[in-house]
Amino acid sequence: MIFKYLSFICSVLITLLISVNSFANSASSKMWPGSEYRDSIPTFEKVLGYEVGDRITNYSDMLRYFEALASAEPTKIKLLEYGRTWEGRKLIYVAIGNANNIANLDDFANKMQQLSDPRKTDKKTAKKLITQLPASVWLGYGVHGNEISSTDAAMMMAYHLLAAPDEPTNQKILANTLVFIDPLQNPDGRTRFTSRYYSTVGMQHSDDRLSAEHNEPWPSGRSNHYLFDMNRDWLAITQPETAGRIKTINKYRPLVVIDLHEMGGDQSYYFSPSAQPFNPHMTKTQIDNIAIVGRNNGKHFDRLGFDFFTREIFDAFYPGYGDSWPTFYGASASTYEVSSSRGELYKKKTGEVLTYFNTVHRHFVASVSTAEAVSENHQKLLNDYYDYQVNAIAAGKDKKERIYILPNQRNKAGTHRLATLMAQHDVEVHRAKKAFKSCGKTYQAGAYFIDSAQPKGRFVTTTFSKQVDMDSKFIKEQERRRSRKLHDEIYDTTGWSLPLMFDVDVEHCNKAIKVTTEFVKADDHLVGHVSNIDATVGFVVEWGDMAAGRFLTAALLQGISVKSADKAFVLDNKHHFSAGSLIIEKRANDDGLASKVEQIAAQTGAKVIGVNTSWVTEGPSFGSGNTVNMIAPKIAMAWDEPVSSLSAGNSRFVIERQFNYPVTAIRTPMLKRADLSNYQVLILPSGNYMDALGKSGADNIKQWVKRGGVLITFGRATKYAADQAIGLLAVKRERAFKAKADKKKPAKESAKDSEIAGQLFTSKESLIKASENTKEKPDFVAGVLANIEVDQEHWLTAGVNQNLTAIAYGNDIYTPIKLASGKNVAWFSSADNVLASGYLWEENKKQLAYKPYLIHQPMAKGMVISFTQEPTTRAYLDGLNVMLLNTIFRSAAHALPLR
CATH class of the missing domain: 3.40.50.880 (Class I glutamine amidotransferase (GATase) domain)
Known part of the structure; x- marks a missing residue:
């Protein structure tokens, strides 16, 4: 009996020792040394069958893991959907915090909305809100589908917060901070990458950059279904992934937003502060706050022996990135970039083998460190956020071009698109219900206007201004580099004025407008109209905007016979139509034409005029050779x-x-x-x-x-x-234009000559000029x-x-x-x-x-x-x-x- 009892004790001890040893050697325990994880929270291995960093998690397994976490700890994590990709995959995010903050997530969103508008929330009320509100951080992972490590880091981040609540750093974070995790911003691109990657793997993984594993076929997994680089879609919001994400971020207004990426495998790790130039409409406080986060990252990277760098690349000038757009509602934001293994193994030029675990580990550490910095600066970040809104309104009032007016008399479809796009960005856009005067000019009812004296005023200014200048010192340095035949350091496009790109008329005034208005909503539909639906001859659609363009394509796909005039024309001395205007004749179409035209106009927003005569008094007639029959081209x-x-x-x-x-x-x-x-x-x-x-x-x-x-x-x-x-x-x-020199050119030398006639240089400029290619x-x-x-x-x-x-x-x-x-x-x-x-x-x-x-x-x-x-x-x-x-x-x- 005693022998059996001793055997049982020994077996238990052995099991415990094995368990402890297994834990000590597990990948999770290496991520944040000293952490002890609760068995109640499912691990990677339990749900997916492998340890963190052992394998590149595909989209469906990522979703399955977050669902398992949400099921295991529903009081500390909330999983929500914010959209669907073109290919129908769910876009999810999770909020993680203490039980009280998760239970009151909607209340948090409402209070952040209050804090976002000083016109409704005075300083006393704001101060009270700040004492009640947790800080917040949004961590966005995998916007480029082949930048693979961040999604697994997101999964580990969620597991770490939930399974190790007593770990000292986690205690700080969970006490006063909500952590929002968007684990995979580009499911379609990642699915493309993972399926192709694992189809190339043979008997063992290759670390050779020449291998098929490290050379993706066209198109790479970087982009989404429509092959968009979605990190550049934050201005135009053309993709459903971007639209859902922006709507969600606008709801919660996280104080710090981080976009986690990958870069070349031979580099180390990059985080804030950003490189020059900064967008001049960002504030010094925002830039300083993200530098505080960067410094905290540096502390932990030093502790763990990770190389990193800052400031040298990845500027903060263009406002259409995931790490710059949030700054224009008042957040501090940054991109993080880790050297990419682009698979499970990658040999660097130094000979070091970079593993997938290495890359996941670094992104995970940066994620925890960022949340810690937000927690430690909880009150400061909230105060700075409110001050940003106050100062944004004040800055708008001081502008000479305070009011941006969109007359809406030309290119109505484009004007409507721009107005609703700005509303989608959470900008207040007004539509006048009556005619009004502004700065001595009269505008008709239906005109739009945007007052930059609003919390989103700096976003309006940076996207509506014709010119946003880069820092003069930066420009001077780029010109110096160019003179030395060195590559410039301009990272991306330097011009992005939305009214210019949309071909929309904008006028300005420095005084507030007083007129009855309604707010424009992001989902407002462009209203089409058919006048004289019972017309006897047919219908004409004025050409010149996208509403007419969509009318044309819809009509052609429905088999409607359409003509288009090569030149402008006047109908019966009354109606003037531009070149390109569409002519839909009843004689060439079936009896259901009127109802089809009415339906298409409603769908497209086109303005259609029913006509009872084809008598043209100027320009080409309906039957002219200058009026062509449109076809539905393949x-x-x-x-x-x-x-x-x-x-x-x-x-x-x-x-x-x-x-x-x-x-x-x-x-x-x-x-x-x-x-x-x-x-x-x-x-x-x-x-x-x-x-x-x-x-x-x-x-x-x-x-x-x-x-x-x-x-x-x-x-x-x-x-x-x-x-x-x-x-x-x-x-x-x-070729590049070269001004002809006045001096006599030296005699031409034969290409076979090993020597050339002597030259005299009198300055470094002479050397540079002689070095130029002809x-x-x-x-x-x-x-x-x-x-x-x-x-x-x-x-x-x-x-x-x-x-x-x-x-x-x-x-x-x-x-x-x-x-x-x-x-x-x-x-x-x-x-x-x-x-x-x-x-x-x-x-x-x-x-x-x-x-x-x-x-x-x-x-x-x-x-x-x-x-x-x-x-x-x-x-x-x-x-x-x-x-x-x-x-x-x-x-x-x-x-x-x-x-």
Whole structure:
């Protein structure tokens, strides 16, 4: 009996020792040394069958794990859905805190809304709220689907907070802080990555950067379903993932927002403070607060022996990132970047093998450290947040351009889109119910206006101003670097004025407007209207905005017969219609036309006029040769290598989701020999096509064009079309302009000579000049808004504003096409006017001036239409959409294939 008892005791002790040893060696215990985890909270291994960092967790397992955590500890964690991806996957976030804060999560949101508006909440009430409210931090993971470690770090962060509540750092966090975790911002992209990655793994994982494991096929998992870089979607909010996230963040207003990323595997770890330049509409307090968080990260990284760096890259200038957008409601925000293993193993150039666990560990430590810093600065962050709102209102009142007025007389669809977009950003946008006067000018009822003296005023200022300047010292340094032939340090686009990009008229006043108004809501529908629904002849839709464009595509898809006028016309001396206006004749359609037109107008917001006569007194008549029959073209788009996935995705999105018209994606190599006779339009998004298509591919496309096809090229695809060996477009790329020297040039030397005639240099500038290449490209431009002028007498620009704004990026500048070959339909403005917003090198201003932006070249029965830049960048150049509609639909109507 005693023997049995002793055996039992021994077995228990052995089990305990094994358990303790297992715990001591588990991956979780290494994450935050000294933590003791409760068995009641499910581990990675229990739910998923592997330890944290042992495997790249896919989307469905991530969701399953968070559901298990929420089920195990419902009083400390709340799981909520904020949307669905294009492919139907749930977008979730969790809130973690003590039981009281989780139980009162909605009350927290309401009180943060109160604290966000000093016009309703005075300082005394704000002070009381601050004593009641917890601090809050939002941790966003995996916006780029192939930046894989952050999602597993998010899972470990949630487990750590819930399973180790007695750990000293956790005690601080849970006592006064709500931690919001968005574990996977891009489920579609991550699913693409994980499925492909594990399909390449063989007998063992490879750490070789040449291996298939480390080289993703096109498109990479970085982007979402429509191949958007969603870290650049925070201004235009085109994607459902971004829309849901912004709505949720606007609800809770977290005080600190962190966006966790990955960078090249040979680097270490990056966190705040950010690099120069900062957006000038951020406040010093916000910048100082995020530096406090960064310093706390540095403390823990030093403690654990992790390398890191700050300040050297990743600036805070562009307001459309996940780490900059939150600053414009008053948060402090930053990006974190960890060296990426892009798989389970990766050998650095130093010979060190980076493991997936290493990358997850660092993101996890930074997450805990950030939450700790927020907890330790709880009162300061809340006070600073309220002060931000107070100061934002005051700053708006002091502005000379305090009020932004959108008259809503031209481009009504674009104006409505911009107004509702700003409402989606939680900006107060007013719609006047009556006519009003402002600064001596009268505006009609229906005009919109935004007063920048509001809590979101700084966001209004930075997105509506034509120019936001970078720090002068930073610019001076970039010019110095350029003079030394060094790469500049401008990280991304430097111009982003939304009214310019949307082609929306905006006027200003410095005085508050007094008129009866209603607030614009994000989901307000553009109201369409059909006048004279019982018209006897037909209906006319004024061309020139997206409402008319969507009317056209809907009508074509429903089989309605539509004409479009190449020139402006006047009907019966009464109604004036712009070039491009749509004509829907009753004689050419069935008896149900009126109800169809009414339905489409309601769906699209188009204004439709019923007409009882076709008597035209100016311009082309309904039956004129200058009034073309529109067709429903079948559109093909080059897809897969070597196409830029961003260009392809952005372009397809604009056509499918903004124009509401289908596109067929064709893998690029097939275009070499494919029979394209089933298509009327082929779009080549930006990309390096020479190796994939070469001369044989160009010849195949050329024969299709000659038979009546319409080829449209964007950006670098125009470079391919313009190559002399390809012969699709009769223009050439320009080298950098070099002013001719006055001095006599030295005698030419033979390339075979090993020596050259002596030269005398008298300064360092002489050395630099002699070092220059004689055939340099223009300097590369990170991305600016440029003014373009539009030919108003070409059918391709019907209904297009004569002055538009486009993106100028890179260093491709083209010669004009000769009139014998085609027409320069749109071109960059003069050197002193070409820059609309951003920073552009002086030499580029001069050389870009009056160079083509849009080129039309007839080719037998078809045509080539080339954009020298990309008109669909980030799907936020709404002002170019009518031009793009014309290049697709009006060009198909003007081509001359056998119908």
